[in-house]
Amino acid sequence: MSLDFSIPFDFKAALFFGLLTTLQLTAICIILGSILGFVLAIARTSQSRILRYASTFYVALFRGTPVLIQLFWIFFCLPLILGIELSNFTCGIIALTLYMGAVTCETFRAAFNFVNNEQYDASIALGLSYRVQTLYVVLPQALLRSAPTLLSNCTSLFKESALVSAVGMSDLMFVSQNISNRTGHPVEVLTAAALIYFVIAFPITRAVTVLERRILNHLAI
Numbered sequence: 001m002s003l004d005f006s007i008p009f010d011f012k013a014a015l016f017f018g019l020l021t022t023l024q025l026t027a028i029c030i031i032l033g034s035i036l037g038f039v040l041a042i043a044r045t046s047q048s049r050i051l052r053y054a055s056t057f058y059v060a061l062f063r064g065t066p067v068l069i070q071l072f073w074i075f076f077c078l079p080l081i082l083g084i085e086l087s088n089f090t091c092g093i094i095a096l097t098l099y100m101g102a103v104t105c106e107t108f109r110a111a112f113n114f115v116n117n118e119q120y121d122a123s124i125a126l127g128l129s130y131r132v133q134t135l136y137v138v139l140p141q142a143l144l145r146s147a148p149t150l151l152s153n154c155t156s157l158f159k160e161s162a163l164v165s166a167v168g169m170s171d172l173m174f175v176s177q178n179i180s181n182r183t184g185h186p187v188e189v190l191t192a193a194a195l196i197y198f199v200i201a202f203p204i205t206r207a208v209t210v211l212e213r214r215i216l217n218h219l220a221i
Contacts, residue, residue: 004185008192011179018175019196025092025171026158032093033100033157034150038142040101041108042134055105062102068163071095075167092164096157103153111145112138151208155201162197172196 008015043055062070075091086094123133143150165174176193180186 003188005188005191007183007185007188008179011175011183011189014175014179015172015192015196018170018172021169022158022161022171022173023200025089025096025164025169026154026161028093029096029100029157029161030154032097034104036097036101037104038108038139040105041112041142044105044109045112059102059105062099063106067095067099067160068166070099071163071167074098088164088167088169091167092161092169096161096164099160100153100157103156104150107146107149107153108142110149111142114141114145148208148211151204151211155204155208158201158204159197 040055040058043051044059046052046055071091074095075086075088078091078094079086123137128137161171162173164171165177168174172193176189180189183189
């Protein structure tokens with residue numbers, strides 16, 4: 001059988017729809033996962049032993065188990081526990097958000113270490129509440145320090161999102177597999193899908209390098 005790389009162009013509308021689903025899922029999980037990760041990072045640095053132990057266990061669990069197993073567990077087991085039906089899109093959001101939260105938690109926690117103790121002391125001396133201190137003193141500096149790593153996490157999540165095809169979600173990978181099965185040309189279709197992932201992920205990886213260099217130069221001033 002000869003290769004025919006015109007086949008992906010015949011299904012460009014379907015591939016575009018799958019890409020939009022992938023981007024939508026990724027964007028939602030990045031936002032929710034980053035918020036969750038920041039909250040977990042605060043819990044891991046809390047003086048409360050319960051919060052520290054609970055958040056540490058959470059991070060170890062979701063970073064130490066395959067994302068695919070987490071996705072399957074949420075898709076098959078969580079509806080039974082809750083007694084409600086969950087769509088594959090909802091399950092994908094839950095699974096990837098929980099995973100993203102565990103990853104970004106470590107990113108933020110590392111960034112917290114760069115916030116000088118003097119700034120915490122100054123916040124206390126000024127009578128700032130814990131909420132104000134967290135939002136206006138810690139968060140901006142943590143975002144600056146962790147921006148390159150957060151972008152890397154976003155790229156990783158974009159690629160990990162292909163796993164949701166295993167539960168029948170119509171993302172780019174799922175659509176590509178269906179087209180491959182229908183046409184009998186998996187090489188051409190999956191190569192096109194790989195190029196789409198690369199075209200989106202590569203500029204972000206380059207942005208990480210540029211951003212990291214600029215941040216280092218800024219901090220050196």
